[in-house]
Amino acid sequence: MHDDARDDDLLMQQVRAALAPMPSVNRRAIANILATVAQRQPTRVQRLQAQWEELLANFNISTSSLLRGAAFASVAVVIGFVARGAIGDRSDNAAPAVTAATDAAPSDRTTPSIAAPTLQRVDGATDRSELRVPMQFVLDAREVPAATQLSVVGDFNDWQVTATPMTLGGGVWSVSLPMTQGRHVYAFVVNGKDWIADPRAPRTRDADFGRPSSVVIVQTP
Amino acid sequence: MKPVMIVIAVGALGLAPAARAQDLAIHAATSATLELIDDATVRLALRTLITDAAANGLPTAPLVTKVREGVAKHAEPERIRSATSLLAQRLAVAAKALAPSRSSEELAAGADALQVGVPSGTLRSMRRDWPSKPLTIPLGVLAELVASGVTHVSASRRVHELLAKGATPGQLASLGATVRADIAAGLAPDAAMELRSKGVLSLLYQQAQVGITTQPATLRPHEPPRK
Numbered sequence: 001m002h003d004d005a006r007d008d009d010l011l012m013q014q015v016r017a018a019l020a021p022m023p024s025v026n027r028r029a030i031a032n033i034l035a036t037v038a039q040r041q042p043t044r045v046q047r048l049q050a051q052w053e054e055l056l057a058n059f060n061i062s063t064s065s066l067l068r069g070a071a072f073a074s075v076a077v078v079i080g081f082v083a084r085g086a087i088g089d090r091s092d093n094a095a096p097a098v099t100a101a102t103d104a105a106p107s108d109r110t111t112p113s114i115a116a117p118t119l120q121r122v123d124g125a126t127d128r129s130e131l132r133v134p135m136q137f138v139l140d141a142r143e144v145p146a147a148t149q150l151s152v153v154g155d156f157n158d159w160q161v162t163a164t165p166m167t168l169g170g171g172v173w174s175v176s177l178p179m180t181q182g183r184h185v186y187a188f189v190v191n192g193k194d195w196i197a198d199p200r201a202p203r204t205r206d207a208d209f210g211r212p213s214s215v216v217i218v219q220t221p
Numbered sequence: 222m223k224p225v226m227i228v229i230a231v232g233a234l235g236l237a238p239a240a241r242a243q244d245l246a247i248h249a250a251t252s253a254t255l256e257l258i259d260d261a262t263v264r265l266a267l268r269t270l271i272t273d274a275a276a277n278g279l280p281t282a283p284l285v286t287k288v289r290e291g292v293a294k295h296a297e298p299e300r301i302r303s304a305t306s307l308l309a310q311r312l313a314v315a316a317k318a319l320a321p322s323r324s325s326e327e328l329a330a331g332a333d334a335l336q337v338g339v340p341s342g343t344l345r346s347m348r349r350d351w352p353s354k355p356l357t358i359p360l361g362v363l364a365e366l367v368a369s370g371v372t373h374v375s376a377s378r379r380v381h382e383l384l385a386k387g388a389t390p391g392q393l394a395s396l397g398a399t400v401r402a403d404i405a406a407g408l409a410p411d412a413a414m415e416l417r418s419k420g421v422l423s424l425l426y427q428q429a430q431v432g433i434t435t436q437p438a439t440l441r442p443h444e445p446p447r448k
Contacts, residue, residue, distance in 0.1 A: 161293055181358060182330055182357045183333055209290065217361050
């Protein structure tokens with residue numbers, strides 16, 4: 001008896017709940033929510049991501065694997081050429097090159113019409129040793145009284161006799177030029193033909209060509 | 222084939238022209254220099270020599286410079302070929318001993334050291350102990366010391382010791398200059414080397430005592446960085 005009455009009560013409660021009216025809606029709150037969502041625009045990255053996902057979805061459905069491969073290949077070619085340009089620029093910048101605009105042949109060559117273009121060092125890694133420090137070469141004018149022209153020549157200017165002329169002032173021939181660190185062999189050339197070693201620098205044995213040469217060791221600060 | 226593989230493969234194809242452009246630059250520089258030599262046979266031999274060096278990953282700039290040196294000094298073509306060939310051999314030995322360095326200056330310094338009689342084992346030892354330290358100055362000083370008459374055993378040992386104690390490139394360069402001055406003043410080369418290197422070691426010891434470090438401790442071989 002008691003059980004039947006309790007079941008009736010539960011049934012009535014469920015019916016009452018189902019038939020009860022919905023709570024009143026706060027229309028102002030809903031309007032606020034919609035306005036907030038509308039103001040919250042997706043970021044650029046989110047938009048791109050969405051577009052990319054949409055593109056991929058279309059792509060997978062509508063294109064064959066061959067076409068997809070061709071598209072990827074095209075992208076890769078573009079990347080490759082861009083990278084090539086970047087590498088080319090870097091190697092050009094890194095070139096510790098001899099920057100003389102004109103690179104004339106030795107003055108007493110029999111075929112002076114052959115003008116060698118500027119050499120470019122195109123190899124070797126760039127590291128701290130590429131840094132250049134100014135070095136000054138000086139020679140007392142009294143040691144070369146017959147000199148009307150004097151130049152310094154060495155591995156740092158690719159042994160171009162005319163590339164680094166020295167100037168006479170105060171009784172001293174001098175020139176300054178930037179040099180990379182390391183051991184450099186050099187000599188002075190008097191009047192374009194006579195080679196002399198630097199009397200104030202250690203001489204080196206020129207085992208290869210038998211000309212007087214001097215040595216300087218350049219170090220970066 | 223996966224798309225990633227396609228990207229890598231085609232990207233590599235895109236990079237190939239860069240290597241080609243570099244080859245052309247090497248070719249142009251080499252050709253211009255070789256044109257200065259009258260002997261066609263020597264020109265061909267030198268071109269082959271330089272091309273082989275490039276193919277073996279050696280820097281070609283020192284070789285081209287050597288050719289130019291010979292031309293500037295009006296050497297006979299055959300002598301230029303011989304000197305360049307010997308330099309290529311030294312560069313190959315230096316590259317092997319100083320691997321993985323690709324620095325043109327460092328390899329040229331190594332070749333200079335080899336030319337004056339420093340054994341390749343010394344170069345290997347220095348690279349092993351200082352794998353990331355530029356050795357251009359130490360090798361240049363070492364070559365100059367040996368060229369000045371110091372035995373390579375004494376010079377190598379002292380330079381190695383000074384590097385291990387943290388000597389700077391400037392101190393090494395000064396050491397070379399003072400040793401040469403002592404030799405010019407009449408001191409025996411090895412005695413000058415011992416005297417001057419002990420002087421630098423004493424200076425380094427004093428600097429260490431007062432807490433002045435001239436080089437990071439990580440440059441010392443087989444020692445972890447000090448905290």
